[in-house]
Amino acid sequence: MGHGHVRSVRPRKPLDAARLDELALAYVARFATSRAKLARYLARKIRESDWNDAADAMTSCDAAVAKMERLGFVDDQQYAAMRGAAMTRRGLGERRVRAQLRVDGIGEGDAGEAIENAKMAALTAALGFARRRRLGPYAGARASDPALRERQVAAFVRAGHSPSLARHILAIGPGDEAALAALDEAARLD
Structure with a gap:
């Protein structure tokens, strides 16, 4: 095996604090992001490059994030x-x-x-979920099978909803506008 293959990864580009600031600015311009996500991105760039600055890489990373926050680009x-x-x-x-x-x-x-x-917004979100998945009031037919009903409750829970809210919505039959309206009314008083 020849030595030519040892650095088959492309050569690491030099990176310094000024360039790190530019990368941070380009990133926040393209994506809405959090402090932590920006820091993760910059840390990855540092790992992939050849750090070439008198200042410490991680200190420069923190400084770049703080600067973006100060400028109002990260909130x-x-x-x-x-x-x-x-x-x-x-x-x-x-x-x-x-x-x-x-x-x-x-x-x-x-x-x-x-x-x-x-x-x-719990109820609105849960009803949106039901509508999307055609469950409960939005189903073609009422789900009478208890095992199926439990699987449907589980789907609501995986989507971040409470089991009791899921059961309330699933208890409403297809096309039962009155029950839907009553649920809506109850949520408004919440």
């Missing part, structure tokens, strides 16, 4: 609100929103309002 609270609202629109419940924000590295304080909003 964890705003990111959490946007991410939570998008998930609610997709029919996902508060538990899923909470879990996703944790994955995105959003702190409790910054996540609070988004989680509160997801809680308040």
Whole structure:
């Protein structure tokens, strides 16, 4: 085996603090992101490159993230609100929103309002989920098989909804507009 294959990975590009700032700026310009996600991206760039600066790489990484936050390009609270609202629109419940924000590295304080909003939108999100999956009031026919009903409850729970809310929605038969309206009314008083 010849020595030509040892560096078959492309040569590592030199990277310094100034270039790291440029990468950070380009990233926040393209994606709505959290502090943690930006830091993860920059850390990966540092690992893939040849660090070439008097300043420490990780210190420079933290500084670049702090700078983007200072400039208002990274705002964890705003990111959490946007991410939570998008998930609610997709029919996902508060538990899923909470879990996703944790994955995105959003702190409790910054996540609070988004989680509160997801809680308040619980019914709307769950009904959206039911509509998408054609369950309960949106099904072609009432699911009478208990095993099927439990699988449907489990699907709601995986989407972040409470089992009791799932059962409430699944108890409504297809086309029962009155029951749907009553559920809606109850949620408004919540």
